[in-house]
Each structure stands twice: as structure tokens, then as C-alpha cells.
Amino acid sequence: MEAYILIIEDEQAIADTVVYALKQEGFRTTVCMTAAAGISAFRAASPSLMIIDVGLPDVSGFDVVRELRKDSNIPVILLTARTSEIDRVVGLELGADDYVTKPFSPRELAARVKAVLRRTAAAMPAAHSSGFSIDAEKCVITYAGTAVPLSRYEYAILKLLVERPGKVFSRDEIMEAVWDDPGESFDRTIDTHMKTIRQKLHAIKSDADPIITHRGIGYSLTEET
Numbered sequence: 001m002e003a004y005i006l007i008i009e010d011e012q013a014i015a016d017t018v019v020y021a022l023k024q025e026g027f028r029t030t031v032c033m034t035a036a037a038g039i040s041a042f043r044a045a046s047p048s049l050m051i052i053d054v055g056l057p058d059v060s061g062f063d064v065v066r067e068l069r070k071d072s073n074i075p076v077i078l079l080t081a082r083t084s085e086i087d088r089v090v091g092l093e094l095g096a097d098d099y100v101t102k103p104f105s106p107r108e109l110a111a112r113v114k115a116v117l118r119r120t121a122a123a124m125p126a127a128h129s130s131g132f133s134i135d136a137e138k139c140v141i142t143y144a145g146t147a148v149p150l151s152r153y154e155y156a157i158l159k160l161l162v163e164r165p166g167k168v169f170s171r172d173e174i175m176e177a178v179w180d181d182p183g184e185s186f187d188r189t190i191d192t193h194m195k196t197i198r199q200k201l202h203a204i205k206s207d208a209d210p211i212i213t214h215r216g217i218g219y220s221l222t223e224e225t
Contacts, residue, residue, distance in 0.1 A: 003048035003117055004028045004177070008038035008064065009079065010057050014102070018051060021106030022113065028180060035059045039067060045177035046163045047074065049117055051109075054080035054091070062094055069095040075120045077112060079104070131210065132162045132221075144205045153178060154197050157190075161211065161221040170218040194219060 005027045009015040015031045022029050030047075032038035035056045042050065050068070054061035065076055077098045078091045091099050097116045100109055133142045141148050141158055150158060156178040160169065169177075171190045198211055212220045 003113075004030075004045070005049050005051060005113065006038065006041055006045075006047035007031045007051045008033075008035060008056065008061070009051070009053045010034065010055075011053070014053075014079075017106050018109060021110045025110045025114065027110075027113070033057075035061070035064045038064060042068065042072075042074070044169075044173045046160050049075040049077065049113060049120075051077045051079060051113070052096075054078055054082065062090060065091070065094045065096055073120075075116045077109070077116060131205075131208075132158075134159055134162060143201055143210075146204045148197075148200050148204065150197070150200065154193055154200075157193055158197055161219065165221045166223045168214050168218055168220040174218065190219075 005022055007015060007018055007029060009018065009031065010033045012033075015033075019029045019031060030041055030045075032041050035058050038050070038052070041047075052061040052064050056064070061078055061080070065078070068074060068076065076096045077100060078096045079100050079102060080091075081102045097120065098112050100112060131144050134140075135142075136159075139155055141150060141155060141162065148158070157174060160174065160177055174190050194211065194213075198209065201208075201210060210222050212222055214220065
């Protein structure tokens with residue numbers, strides 16, 4: 001599974017350059033032009049890493065990091081035109097993982113993204129939620145101590161739910177987060193994958209159904225199993 005990078009950058013030319021460099025390295029990307037849109041996109045999906053411009057039009061990138069760190073350890077790289085040491089120190093003390101000063105080499109930024117992902121993956125224990133455990137490096141999800149045999153899309157869907165227990169994901173949100181081209185998929189595709197995932201989980205633990213269907217809305221993972 002390729003990593004998904006969420007970029008918050010209000011300068012279109014810079015955003016386009018970053019997207020091109022990251023796609024050359026096999027990353028999926030989404031660009032938001034404001035902090036509000038970026039935080040909303042983060043809540044709706046589960047990016048692997050965020051690249052955030054400090055000088056955003058609505059609030060500072062520092063404020064975005066501060067908001068993220070209330071309940072998330074997602075890796076963050078800050079972009080800024082500021083060169084003073086105090087700005088770098090502030091960003092890092094707020095919880096940013098790296099700091100890149102404009103103008104920058106897109107290839108160097110892509111290399112830094114890969115380095116941060118490697119570093120955080122090595123330092124971060126496997127995620128656990130509701131009887132689940134995620135080994136992101138191996139793309140393996142275990143349930144009740146047993147590895148679940150999942151296809152690529154099944155893994156991505158279940159990982160999305162496990163990382164945000166209790167959150168209700170609409171079918172559109174799932175398609176946007178999982179499929180390279182969401183237009184290729186349909187609501188019934190999501191439902192079919194969910195049915196298969198449920199069957200595989202039931203085969204491991206027959207007395208539980210951790211996935212909740214919200215009729216007319218979408219799906220969530222129960223916060224307790």
C-alpha cells in the first residue's frame with residue numbers, strides 16, 4: 001500500500017510541484033488550500049503524513065499542528081518562507097517531525113517524506129483498537145490475535161476503520177481514502193468489500209461483529225468488542 005500524503009499549501013504552483021515530486025515516488029496525494037479544509041480532510045481520512053505550510057490564509061500552520069497534536073501523532077513536515085531559528089524551534093517543539101525552508105528542492109522534500117515515514121514507522125508501535133492490531137510496515141491486521149487474510153482494498157478499508165473507532169465513514173469518504181481513482185468505484189463495491197471483511201472477521205471470532213452499518217450513511221468500527 002502506497003502512503004497517502006495530505007498537503008496544506010495555499011500557493012498553487014508550490015502545491016503542484018510537491019504533488020508531482022511525491023507522485024514520482026509512488027505516493028498518493030491530496031491538496032487543501034486552507035487550514036480548515038486540511039483539518040477536515042484529515043478527519044475524513046487517515047493520511048500517512050501531512051505537509052503543512054506555515055503561512056496559510058486562515059490560520060498559521062503552527063496552529064494546525066497544535067490542533068492535530070491534541071489527539072494524533074501523525075507525522076508532519078512544515079514548509080515555510082521564514083528562516084529564523086526561533087520559527088524552526090517553535091515548529092519542532094509543537095510536534096512537527098521536520099522543517100523545510102522555501103525555496104526547496106522537490107526531490108529533497110520527497111526524500112525527507114520517506115525518511116520521516118521510515119523513522120516514525122520504526123518508532124511507532126503497532127496500532128491497537130477494539131481487539132485489532134495493525135502492523136503498517138507489513139500491511140497486516142490481526143484480530144483477536146489472528147492475522148486477517150485481506151486483499152489490498154479490504155486491508156485499506158479495515159485499517160481506516162480501526163484507526164478511527166467510533167467514527168462513521170460515509171461510502172464517499174471510504175472511496176476517497178482508499179481508491180486511487182474514486183470515480184472507478186460505486187457504493188455497492190464498498191458494500192461488497194464490507195460483507196467480505198465481515199465474513200473474514202466472523203471466521204476468526206464468531207460471537208462478535210465489530211463493524212457497524214449505519215443505514216443510509218456508511219460504516220464505523222465499534223469502540224468495544
